[in-house]
Amino acid sequence: MxxxxxxxxxxxxxxxxxxxxxxxxxxxxxxxxxxxxxxxxxxxxxxxxxxxxxxxxxxxxxxxxxxxxxxxxxxxxxxxxxxxxxxxITKDEILAVKKLKDINNDVSENLYMAQLLNVIQGLREITGRAMAIKLKKDNK
Structure with a gap:
């Protein structure tokens, strides 16, 4: 076993x-x-x-x-x-700019002429006074 x-x-x-x-x-x-x-x-x-x-x-x-x-x-x-x-920028705009430049030049010229005219008028007045003073002296 x-x-x-x-x-x-x-x-x-x-x-x-x-x-x-x-x-x-x-x-x-x-x-x-x-x-x-x-x-x-x-x-x-x-x-x-x-x-x-x-x-x-x-x-x-x-x-x-x-x-x-x-x-x-x-x-x-x-x-x-x-x-x-x-x-x-069209051609019309270019022409408009050119016209504005021309107008600016014309205005500048006109202002210059107006200044010259004022100077000339001032000279006339001074000349007129000077002649009046001279006439008064001559008449005395």
Whole structure:
């Protein structure tokens, strides 16, 4: 009976050992899968980080290019507006400006002549007084 009992215990220990060997094999397989998944995840994260870095770099370049492009557009628009403003001056407006210049010259001439006339009138008055004074002296 004791040998029978020992054989049963040995059989049970063998079954437990085989069961543990199977469990260890499963754990090792799971460990390999976890390591493979971890390696794949690390590679994926590295690729995502690199892609994000590249995307951020492209966005930065896009911002600076957009700023430069907007500055160029603004300068071109200002130049076009200036050109349109100069082109919009019609022949009638040019003639009107020319007439205003002529009128300004005529007014300046008239003012000059009026000043000369005042000087001449002042000289006549002075001459007239001087002649009147001389006549009075001669008559006395």
């Amino acid at each position: 004791a040998t029978n009992y020992l054989q049963q215990i040995a059989a049970q220990i063998n079954q437990i050992t085989e069961s543990l060997d199977g469990t260890i094999t499963q754990i090792e397989a799971m460990n390999r899968k976890i390591e493979e998944n971890s390696k794949g995840l690390t590679e994926s994260i590295t690729a995502v980080n690199e892609n994000m870095r590249l995307i951020i770099e492209v966005i930065k370049k896009g911002r600076s290019n957009t700023k430069e492009t907007l500055e160029d557009i603004r300068k071109n628009l200002e130049a076009e507006i200036q050109k349109i403003n100069l082109e919009s």
